[in-house]
């Protein structure tokens with residue numbers, strides 16, 4: 001790897017110092033502040049740090065952090081990998097991740113959907129993974145169409161190798177200007193944001209995973225990788241049982257994307273898959289924490305599609321605690337709660353907590369789900385008999401629970 005110019009070296013070193021100071025003073029993991037300091041001193045730092053490495057960028061509404069982790073685990077078979085493991089997914093976080101592993105020949109970076117064009121342009125990444133697009137707390141459907149349009153412009157005319165989920169029409173549209181795309185049938189549970197053709201606005205006809213516009217030529221491309229029942233079928237038709245430790249169908253989709261990405265880096269499935277199976281939790285997600293014999297499994301769900309995935313993971317035989325906040329990172333508007341179908345919780349012991357518990361309580365009441373309202377998360381835990389309990393929380397609620405129970409990863 002070529003040596004960074006002196007100014008960039010200095011910027012990277014000072015950024016690392018700032019990150020260390022931030023950590024030792026208990027102000028967080030330091031990844032953002034360190035990168036910000038570096039970028040102020042050398043605005044071109046990200047470009048310089050990315051040069052001479054093979055990079056994969058990972059973007060989606062849901063599953064970015066987990067998929068980034070899975071791809072990183074796989075590529076460690078090939079050598080050292082720089083990555084933003086804790087979800088600092090904007091350029092300052094990328095600078096920090098790359099400067100912490102200056103000599104890593106590979107990098108896997110989770111990228112915020114809106115920043116993807118800028119980060120792709122700056123880093124010239126060889127591979128981009130695009131998985132799903134759905135309404136987020138702050139983004140309504142029209143805005144994700146604009147995002148996909150920006151992806152199209154960013155990918156046009158580039159030789160980037162795109163790995164994309166062709167079961168998501170909006171992702172397909174966003175990826176389809178790229179010269180080279182590996183299409184993965186990674187499934188799509190949440191369909192509420194893709195009933196219309198992103199190209200012409202006409203209705204999409206759907207049959208199982210297949211889809212096609214009724215009014216124009218836009219249709220699902222033929223995939224070369226498929227997610228089947230807990231297995232991935234590769235382009236040569238071989239079936240690989242996944243047997244992940246991470247639970248749920250969403251993580252099987254993430255694994256399918258990760259295996260296709262690993263192959264784009266020259267890593268065959270037989271070497272990548274055992275690495276994916278080693279991953280047990282990602283930035284605290286799926287972790288279990290224990291208090292007084294109560295074993296809580298923590299599931300993060302930030303938007304309607306994420307709640308659907310969390311319901312898929314949650315054990316119907318167990319009590320469930322739901323915690324909803326509406327601080328800045330959650331989005332202050334909780335109207336998205338009305339987009340989630342909660343009827344799957346009917347008949348289960350449900351406990352509702354978090355700062356916006358009343359909003360969720362009203363929604364559950366309308367859905368005919370019985371629940372108990374708990375002012376504090378601790379009250380909801382104390383109300384349980386010893387044993388296993390599932391917890392679904394949105395972003396800041398999840399962070400509060402992790403802080404209360406220790407930041408086990």
Ligand SMILES: [Zn+2]
Pocket residue numbers: 197198199200201202213214215216217218
């Ligand atoms: Zn159309």
